Amino acid sequence: MYAFEYHRPASVAEAVRLLREKPEAKLLAGGHTLIPTLKQRLAQPSDLVDLGGIAELRGIREEGGALVIGAATPHGEVETSDLVRRTIPALAHLAGEIGDPQVRNRGTIGGSIANNDPAADWPAAVLGLGATVRTDRREIAADDFFTGMFETALEADEIVTAVVFPRPRRAAYAKFPNPASRYAMVGVFVAETDGGVRVAVTGAAPCVFRLTALERALAANFAPEAVDGVTVDASELNSDIHASADYRAHLVKVMAKRAIASALG
Ligand SMILES: Cc1cc2nc3c(=O)[nH]c(=O)nc-3n(C[C@H](O)[C@H](O)[C@H](O)COP(=O)(O)OP(=O)(O)OC[C@H]3O[C@@H](n4cnc5c(N)ncnc54)[C@H](O)[C@@H]3O)c2cc1C
Numbered sequence: 001m002y003a004f005e006y007h008r009p010a011s012v013a014e015a016v017r018l019l020r021e022k023p024e025a026k027l028l029a030g031g032h033t034l035i036p037t038l039k040q041r042l043a044q045p046s047d048l049v050d051l052g053g054i055a056e057l058r059g060i061r062e063e064g065g066a067l068v069i070g071a072a073t074p075h076g077e078v079e080t081s082d083l084v085r086r087t088i089p090a091l092a093h094l095a096g097e098i099g100d101p102q103v104r105n106r107g108t109i110g111g112s113i114a115n116n117d118p119a120a121d122w123p124a125a126v127l128g129l130g131a132t133v134r135t136d137r138r139e140i141a142a143d144d145f146f147t148g149m150f151e152t153a154l155e156a157d158e159i160v161t162a163v164v165f166p167r168p169r170r171a172a173y174a175k176f177p178n179p180a181s182r183y184a185m186v187g188v189f190v191a192e193t194d195g196g197v198r199v200a201v202t203g204a205a206p207c208v209f210r211l212t213a214l215e216r217a218l219a220a221n222f223a224p225e226a227v228d229g230v231t232v233d234a235s236e237l238n239s240d241i242h243a244s245a246d247y248r249a250h251l252v253k254v255m256a257k258r259a260i261a262s263a264l265g
Pocket residue numbers: 026027028029030031032033034035051071072075097098099100103104106107108109110111112114115119120121122154158159160161181182183184
């Protein structure tokens with residue numbers, strides 16, 4: 001690890017000021033991605049701005065019928081929240097499938113979506129529910145937020161403050177986890193919302209994406225059999241030491257069927 005200055009601001013405004021003053025600074029949330037990156041010397045920030053002392057970034061609440069999850073809320077808090085289990089149980093289920101208890105106690109929803117790892121779980125829920133990402137300066141629709149592998153629409157000095165999830169009619173998430181890390185080899189989030197059916201796939205490609213062919217099929221018939229008539233193009237999917245693109249294409253259909261069956265209860 002290289003030497004750096006450590007800051008622990010008490011407000012979002014103070015954190016933004018620090019980022020503006022120190023262009024080489026990095027935000028620190030749960031540290032589950034950032035700290036290993038620093039230890040491997042893959043990043044050399046001049047300053048770390050720790051979000052852990054900012055109370056306004058933490059917590060889960062209802063707002064106008066939507067569920068608002070603060071960016072610095074750890075996965076474990078979402079997993080065990082009565083409010084989440086009552087309003088959007090698919091989110092509690094997804095959070096409970098992330099890593100292990102240690103990871104769920106430290107890792108945060110804001111860190112996960114800002115990092116946008118191709119195999120992360122939260123991007124599937126954010127895109128699958130058509131959520132809105134709230135930052136210190138604007139609101140970004142999920143469809144515009146995830147722009148590529150480890151890339152998002154965030155500016156360098158922009159802080160995610162919360163994610164606003166509209167309440168779906170029904171929704172579910174199914175993933176095939178990597179047996180070592182529990183990251184998604186493939187994860188599929190299916191939601192029937194007031195605006196139509198949405199299907200988001202993570203783990204399979206360089207970036208989370210919507211499977212629009214399946215969305216159309218499910219709009220006509222919201223049932224696991226609808227998956228049979230849909231072709232998943234393997235040419236755009238990842239091949240690596242864990243799975244080939246063809247295997248991932250197969251897993252997308254299997255996970256989609258499981259998610260639909262689970263959404264139907
Ligand atoms: C062993 C292990 C297993 C894991 N398994 C899974 C899994 O199964 N599924 C899964 O989805 N994830 C998994 N993770 C990832 C983990 O759950 C965290 O979500 C992830 O590490 C990022 O969250 P963090 O809070 O630790 O962010 P950090 O590591 O602190 O930060 C990550 C990046 O996001 C930036 N950032 C953080 N917060 C904000 C913010 N509010 N606004 C703007 N930028 C911000 C930071 O500057 C940094 O660039 C695993 C991690 C480990 C170590």
